[in-house]
Amino acid sequence: METPFLNFIAALSIIIIVAKASGYVSTRLGQPAVLGELIAGIIIGPTILDILHTWPVFAEDEHLSESILLMAEIGVLLLMMLAGLELDLKGLLDSGKTSGLAGTLGVFIPLLMGFGTALLFGLDSSAAFVMALALAATSVSISAQTLMELNVLRTRVGLALLGAAVFDDILVILLLSVASIFIGGAAAGGYTFIFETVIRIVLFLAIASALGFWLLPWLAAHINHLPVSQGALAFVLVATLLYGWSAEAIGGIAAITGAFLVGLFLSRSPLRNQLEAGVSAIAYGFFVPVFFVSIGLEVNMRAISGEAWIFAIVITIVAILSKIIGSGLGARISGFTNLESLQLGIGMVSRGEVGLIVATFALANGLLSQDGFSIAVFMVIIATLVTPPLLRLSFREQVAEVPSDQFT
Helix, strand or coil, X not given: CCCHHXXXXXXXXXXXXXXXXXXXXXXXXXXXXXXXXXXXXXXXXXXXXXHHHHCHHHHCCCCHHHHHHHHHHHHHHHHHHHHHHCCCHHHHHHCHHHHHHHXXXXXXXXXXXXXXXXXXXXXXXXXXHHHHHHHHCCCHHHHHHHHHHHCCCCCHHHHHHHHHHHHHHHHHHHHHHHHHHHHCCCCCCHHHHHHHHHHHHHHHHHHHHHHHHHHHHHHHHHHHCCCCCCHHHHHHHHHHHHHHXXXXXXXXXXXXXXXXXXXXXXXXXXXXXXXXXXXHXXXXXXXXXXXXXXXXXXXXXXXXXCCHHHHHHHHHHHHHHHHHHHHHHHHHHCCCCHHHHHHHHHHCCCCCHHHHHHHHHHHHCCCCCHHHHHHHHHHHHHHHHHHHHHHHHHCCCCCCCCXXXXXX
């Protein structure tokens, strides 16, 4: 007799096998492993096979998809923690000007282009704004993974890219807060709500930075000397989870930002290599493959029908080009070369959890129809799919290959 636990471990086994196999095939074809994992998710998801809902062994388990999604969320936290661990804090701070310009223009140019495009296709102003806001979001986890595979995350493009993503995240959350006020008819007291949102973000970043800069490295070193099995690794995992929780619960920003900060602060620790080895084994062996495949499990491209496909394709093209133009222009103004600006702009193309949060908000508030929501999700998925191969192409002259089995 099948039980929820048996269904869960069977589904996880399938997902990890598919992820690793597709990642291997992708690297053999000269593409990043993450591209194969994303495509594998689409194949076994609702778009084609829909194994979690149509296979008899899984179909009656209504909580299975939710359980897989929770595992995936842990995967993206660990991935962003590792991205932070790869970086140099001073280098990231030195790229602040570029990050600020690229992040800001990378929000407002897609917002304007997306808003105009949505209006042309007949959406009212409120629906057009939230659709455009989904275009403005960035999910740097896909780009960070690709840059780590290419061994170029520590270049100034990689440093500026991750900083720009933080600016992007904060701006989109603030704009979503503004949208929720006026769309919800709560303009009275709206400025107070916006002020509270800003205070929450600043408070979180201040406390997280103060604790992270001085306390996290010291605690990791102290716990490492205690007679506790894998004590330092356990501490880092707990810190990643708590920082992720506090980023959303206290700061109102994406949990991945908190996880990224943990890695960034611990990059100064003498235990850096030890921690990276331990977290990498857990992340890439188990959680991260589930995350990449789960992206495809969340989208059903068959939900888009008829003339909606035209809008879906056009808004996706606008989403890709507007990010490259906006973030690339910000990088160019700050002194990056044309190639570096293009690389940074491409790295900002992938959307993800923030874009899906905006689309879900719009659907819940009746601003987007189910077709409109499917179009927004389609845009997120396609923008995410094209980012790894475009990044690899843009870095083709300077890629230092890493062992292919490290990320597959």
